Amino acid sequence: MPRKSKGARLWLDKERGHWVIRDGTSFIRTGCVEADNEGAEKRLADYIAEKYEPAAVPSPLIADVLLVYAKEKLPKTRAAEKAAHNISNLTPFWATKRADNVNASTCEEYAKTRPQAAARRDLEVLRAALYYWHEHKAQLAKAPLVILPEKSGPRERWLTEEEAHRLRKAAMKWPHLYRFVILGLKTGSRSGVLLSLKWSQINLRSGVMDRMATGETEAANKRKPPVRLGKSVVRLLRRWKVKDGKIQHVIHFDGKPVKSLKKSWALACEAAKLEDASPHTMRHTRATWLMQAGIDLWEAAGHLGMSVKVLENTYGKHHPDFQSGASEV
Known part of the structure; x- marks a missing residue:
């Protein structure tokens, strides 16, 4: 009889x-x-984890469900890095529980351990992982009931002209942050777009910036149309380009791409005496300023890469024509 492997x-x-x-x-x-x-x-632990193959059972451990989802599904998704972060959040609470234990009570218990919006994103990933197991590994014995916390209301924190001036002044201490603030206030582009922006995406003659890099695909819920730049921004960009030479990224730190603004952003906001402001506040600010200036909804939506419906529902109240006709009846 062969000896059993150790x-x-x-x-x-x-x-x-x-x-x-x-x-x-x-x-x-x-x-x-x-x-x-x-x-x-x-x-050794990494080797065992890589080799480990969970059994395809109808009542799996959540740890196995998340592992299979991370190994088989995440590499094929655009949001792999974010979902991997969600899985790391889920693991301490859910790992030793089984799919049968996922119900309204356990979801509510988990939601108490995290901020509302964060818990919702985590549980969305848990739900997707359970569905993936059910479809590709083994049918679950009991349909899991994943209850999500209510969606948080939209954050509409935007900067006044005076607050923006203080932020620009404070950001000058960090050249990469200063560029981010200027482009954020002038284009309303998302943080990810600006941090990955390359000089090849900016036409300094026509004054048009392509939000999408060559070969990049556009997500249905995150439009990235080209945006026309104002004359003052183009002049500034030309000076930056001369200074950068062969550096590829517009926003960089000593020539290298910037992955996070967390530290410099916090310090700049502290110096500028700004509260409750995040990098995404640049986008809120641009949208609000466009509405306050009375810009046509279609033009503003195209400029921001935002649907007219979202722009109107979230920022329309700042437009000078907001309910102007109805208010006089």
């Missing part, structure tokens, strides 16, 4: 002084020297 384990190659993962007749190098026990243990 499973994957660490084995010290004394001749070379390195840890190796021994799995049956296979030997996998860890790259860790004898003294690096912690690194070797982590490599």
Whole structure:
């Protein structure tokens, strides 16, 4: 009778002084020297996780449901990084529970551990993972009831001209943040668009900025139409371009793309004495200013990359013609 395998384990190659993962007749190098026990243990844990295949059962552990979703589905989605973050939020609470335990009570209990909007996004990912398991692994014995917290009302924090002036002045300490603030206030583009923006997307002759890079596809709920730039912004961009030379990204830190504005944004807002403002406030501000200036809804919506319906419902009250006819009857 063949001897039962002991499973994957660490084995010290004394001749070379390195840890190796021994799995049956296979030997996998860890790259860790004898003294690096912690690194070797982590490599073993990663190896076991990669090799692990959850059993296709009708009442799986949520940990297995999330693992399968992360390995099989997420790599094919645009929002893989965000969903992976949601999964890391879900794991501590849900990992040891089974699909049968997902109900109104447990969802409400989880929602109390997170801000309302964050809990809703996490539970949306949990629901998607459960549906994926049901369709691609095994039919669930009991339909899970994922109850989502109510959607938060739209955040309409926008800056006055005086507040924007203070922010621009404070942001000058960080050149990459200053560029973000200027382009955010002048185009209303989303943070992701601006941080990934390259010089090849800006035509300094025509004064038009392409929000989408070459070959990029547009999500149905996040339109990215071209936007015409004002003369003052074009003049500023020309100076930045001369200074940047061959640097590709418009917003950069020492030539490298900027992934996050969290630290510099917080410091600039503190210096400018601004409360409850986020990078997305730039978009709210641009939309509000366009409405206050009486710009036609269709033109403003195209400029912002926003539907007329959303613009009217969220920002229409700032337009000088808002209910002007009805108010005089």
